[in-house]
Amino acid sequence: MGKTIDNLAESGKRMARGIGRGMKYVAVPVAVAAALGLAACGDDSHTRTDPKNEAPTADLGRNFVNPMSRQVTYLLTGTDEEDGNNVTILAKFNGENSWTEYPNGQAVNKTIKEGTNTAYLKVKDSEGVESKVVSKSFVSPTEAEAEAIITSYLNERLTDIVEYAAEDIFNPSFGNSFTIDFNVLHWDQTLSGGSGNSRETPIEYVSKNENLNQKLSEKDLVANGDGDFGSEGIGFANLYIVGLPKEEMTGRLDWFFENCILPDYTSVPDYCK
Numbered sequence: 001m002g003k004t005i006d007n008l009a010e011s012g013k014r015m016a017r018g019i020g021r022g023m024k025y026v027a028v029p030v031a032v033a034a035a036l037g038l039a040a041c042g043d044d045s046h047t048r049t050d051p052k053n054e055a056p057t058a059d060l061g062r063n064f065v066n067p068m069s070r071q072v073t074y075l076l077t078g079t080d081e082e083d084g085n086n087v088t089i090l091a092k093f094n095g096e097n098s099w100t101e102y103p104n105g106q107a108v109n110k111t112i113k114e115g116t117n118t119a120y121l122k123v124k125d126s127e128g129v130e131s132k133v134v135s136k137s138f139v140s141p142t143e144a145e146a147e148a149i150i151t152s153y154l155n156e157r158l159t160d161i162v163e164y165a166a167e168d169i170f171n172p173s174f175g176n177s178f179t180i181d182f183n184v185l186h187w188d189q190t191l192s193g194g195s196g197n198s199r200e201t202p203i204e205y206v207s208k209n210e211n212l213n214q215k216l217s218e219k220d221l222v223a224n225g226d227g228d229f230g231s232e233g234i235g236f237a238n239l240y241i242v243g244l245p246k247e248e249m250t251g252r253l254d255w256f257f258e259n260c261i262l263p264d265y266t267s268v269p270d271y272c273k
Contacts, residue, residue, distance in 0.1 A: 054129075056129065058122055059078065060074065060134045071111055073107055074108045074136075082125070086104075086126065088123065090123070091119065093117075112243035114142060115140065121133070143207035147166075149250070150182060150203060151182075160261070162186050175221075181204045184200065186199055202222050206241065237260040239253070259271070
C-alpha cells in the first residue's frame with residue numbers, strides 16, 4: 001500500500017507539471033480514483049454496525065397468597081426495548097409439553113402437587129425474537145416430611161413454650177373427635193384472672209391425601225373454642241399449613257410464634273385464627 005500511495009503521489013506531480021506546460025487535463029483512471037479513495041478514507045466495513053433487535057425480557061413472580069387454598073400464584077410479565085409491554089407471554093407448568101399463551105401481567109393459580117412444582121416462562125416480541133426461558137421451582141413435602149420439619153422447629157423453640165403434644169385428640173361439643181398434628185402448650189399471664197395459666201395452640205399440616213374442606217371445618221371448630229381446646233371460652237389461635245415448601249413453612253412458623261404464641265392476650269386476634 002505504501003508503494004501504491006508513493007506512485008500515485010508521483011503521478012500527481014507529473015500531471016501537475018504537464019498541466020503547467022499547457023497539457024490538457026487528463027481524467028484520473030477509475031482504478032486510481034478508487035485507490036485514492038481507499039487511501040484517503042480507509043475501509044470502514046469493520047466499524048459500521050447494523051441495528052440489532054435485542055431479545056425481550058421475561059419476569060416470573062411467585063407467591064402463596066392464600067396459604068389455605070392449596071394453590072400457588074405465578075405472575076407472568078415481559079417487556080421489550082422496542083415493543084414495550086406489547087409482547088407475547090408463553091408459559092407451561094409441571095411437565096406440560098406445550099407452551100400456552102397468556103396476557104401480559106396475568107396471575108395464574110396452580111394447584112400445588114406433592115413433590116417438585118415448576119413454572120417456565122418465555123417472551124416473544126413482534127419480530128419473533130424470544131427471550132431466555134426463566135423458571136422457578138419448589139418442593140411440596142409429604143405429610144411425614146412436613147411433620148418432621150415442624151417437630152424439629154418446635155424442639156428448637158422449647159425454651160419459649162411449656163411443651164407440645166403430637167397427634168393430640170380434639171373433642172368438639174358436637175360431631176366426631178379428630179386428631180391435631182401438634183398441640184403447643186404455653187403460658188399466658190392474662191388467663192385465669194391474671195394468675196397465669198396454660199394456653200393450647202394447635203398446629204396442623206394438611207397433606208394432599210386429606211380433605212381440605214373437612215380440615216377447614218375442623219380449623220373453624222378450634223378457632224371458635226368448640227370443644228376441650230375452648231374450655232377457657234376465648235377460642236384458640238391455630239396454624240394450618242397446606243402444601244407449602246419448607247422455607248415457606250419455616251417463615252410462617254416464625255411469624256405465628258412471634259405474633260400468636262408468645263404474646264399474652266385476653267382474646268385471640270383474628271389474624272391468629
